[in-house]
Amino acid sequence: MTAQPTAGPAIRVRGLKKSYKELEVLRGVDFDVAPGSIFALLGPNGAGKTTVVNILSTLLKADAGTSSVNGFDVATQAADVRESFSLTGQFAAVDEILSGRENLVLIAKLRHLKDSGTIADDLLARFALTDAAARRVSTYSGGMRRRLDIAMSLIGNPPVIFLDEPTAGLDPQGRIEVWQAVEALAETGTTVLLTTQHLDEAEQLADRIAILHGGRIIVNGTLAELKQLLPPAKVEYVEKQPTLEDVFLSIVGEDAKDGDDSRPGTVGTDS
């Protein structure tokens, strides 16, 4: 069911504008996302990050401007666009009354895939949810819910994934679980558009970072490029104290896991 990937950017946004009554949220947003990369849209609450994602997801109509996903125009080829991406919204959009496995089977069936049971079992194993597969989602922790949410988005292998504040409301443990899931995604060549208000999250995950402020993208570049915007680094000697997060994770990290191989606390920038 995956739509054919096309040459050129996986996501292309030009002059996007959107107002809610008098409130101008987007005043001309432009950016491109290269295929297979992780692109972080960074901005404070209310900056319009979700508005951008909703327009790209065909859930909201832009007032002006054009945008395309996987080469398909969002306004005129909505059906093709919907074949090309998956949305993981700001709140884990999972069915609480169904079990984890039933949620995955539901989405696989709605994507008209054969073998929905096998697909569900594979994803449950991949996201370390096999033990909880038969339990109702209402009994899941925040991190497990988010993992299920992301697993649901992977069904059908869409070339593009939108992650709208994927770690909002998660504890540090859950946050690391989600980061690992996102990194694993990028390794399979999926294009990821991530919105976040956490600077460290963008720094940790993204190949490119754009800052949305006042309805426009004011900066767009790699982490290295963004760092060059500031005066050269000074060398200072600071005693490295463990952060509270380091302490927390080293105490609870190992045994609070659900069995997946995590690397609690380590923040390695490998690209």
Place this chain on the structure above:
Amino acid sequence: MTTHFFGDTTVLLARSLRHITRSLDTIITTTIMPVAFMLLFVYVFGGAIDSGSDSYVNYLLPGILLITIATGISYTAFRLFLDMKSGIFERFQSMPIARSSVLWAHVLTSLVANLISLVVVVAVALLMGFRSGTGVLAWLAIAGILILFTLALTWIAVIPGLSAKSADGASAFSYPLVFLPFISSAFVPTDTMPGPVRAFAEHQPVTSIIDAIRHLFAQQPVGTGIWVALAWCLGILTVAYVLAMATYRRRIS
């Protein structure tokens, strides 16, 4: 996308039916109020009410059935509201599916849930002495009217389900619908009511629907009354559907 409409609706219908089988309490609470009214009116007030019928429970049941539907559809609005709030509605809308199947699945679920509640209420009425010697065709006609009425009210319920800001708001709209049968021929014949009340009671939709069902149960000729009842059902259904779809389009644009 329409090629997937039936398949997608079936998948989503199976999902919401599973919600119902896992929260059977919603069916039970739906039937509690109509059954309580039935007990109250038959065993407390009934002796003093001159309905002109030999058996008051026979007289009462049609109105109770409509009250059952009116309470039942508040859960339809509630379930839809929960889908909107949890974000799963948006997830479905962002997927390559026939988009309207999301609404239709809720509507069909409402129909199934209400039919189960109606069967429960009729079973209680039978225990209380309700009897009808009417034939299969008349029963089918009654079922048809009740299904039409359920669909009409369900499409009304879709509107608050899509637009409510809170769970209470989503289900509060059903209260006037629950009380509409009280100002109708549901509990007492309309001729003892004072002028303006009587005029309202005799010309509001519920009375014609109740009278049609009552005549069918009693094996009496339904006359033109049944066409009035059907016209009301179809009229409400059409208006509610148009308004619900307009609300829906506002939500997804």
